[in-house]
Amino acid sequence: MSLANFDPNKADNLEDVEKEFAVKAVEQMITYWKLLGAIKGSKLKLTPYDNEIFTEFQKDFPEYNGKEGLEHISEDQMKSKENKARWRDFFKKFDKKIEDYNFGTLLRVNSNDEYGKDNSIFVVRLQFYAFEIARNRLGLNDWVSESK
Numbered sequence: 001m002s003l004a005n006f007d008p009n010k011a012d013n014l015e016d017v018e019k020e021f022a023v024k025a026v027e028q029m030i031t032y033w034k035l036l037g038a039i040k041g042s043k044l045k046l047t048p049y050d051n052e053i054f055t056e057f058q059k060d061f062p063e064y065n066g067k068e069g070l071e072h073i074s075e076d077q078m079k080s081k082e083n084k085a086r087w088r089d090f091f092k093k094f095d096k097k098i099e100d101y102n103f104g105t106l107l108r109v110n111s112n113d114e115y116g117k118d119n120s121i122f123v124v125r126l127q128f129y130a131f132e133i134a135r136n137r138l139g140l141n142d143w144v145s146e147s148k
Contacts, residue, residue, distance in 0.1 A: 021104055025122070029106045029115055032132070037148045041132075041141025049097055050133050057130040060090050070135050071111050075121045087127065094126055101126040111140040 035044060047053065058065050077083065094101050105128045106120045113119050123131075135141050 024103070025105050029120075033115060033144070036141050036144040038145065040139075040145050041136035042139045044136050044141075046129055046133055046136075047098060049094065050129075052097075053094065053126075053129050054133050054137060056090065056093055057134060060086060061130075064131070064134060067138050067140060070131065070138065070140055073107070073109050073121070073131065075109065078121075078123075078127075087124070090130070091124070091126055098126055098129070107131055111135050112143070114144075 063069050091101060101124070103125045104122050105125045106115060107123045107128050108115055109119050109121055132141070
């Protein structure tokens with residue numbers, strides 16, 4: 001099938017492809033957790049665009065400004081119909097800058113706990129960057145390296 005004739009609405013749900021995406025998300029999670037264990041989050045840079053991502057995230061999502069808004073994330077609130085539209089607008093700002101910005105990855109719901117079945121949600125990579133850059137800047141992830 002050529003890409004010109006590809007209809008994503010009629011595409012098969014290929015189990016092997018889904019497994020590969022899951023493997024990539026877990027690999028990214030492990031790498032990030034090791035980084036947090038080795039370097040204080042407040043000293044960590046995730047992308048060349050950290051400053052821009054942080055500034056735009058604060059502007060577009062003021063409910064996540066400050067430690068209280070970032071410590072615990074509500075998946076239902078984040079993925080509500082209204083917020084999905086806000087996130088799409090946010091993504092547009094970076095779609096030409098951040099490679100694979102829309103790939104799936106795992107985000108901790110509670111910044112005071114490590115990754116786990118009940119503390120991880122599947123998000124778009126740019127959402128991960130936005131939350132984790134903000135958490136790092138506010139020192140919410142420093143505990144990881146301090147506990148090692």
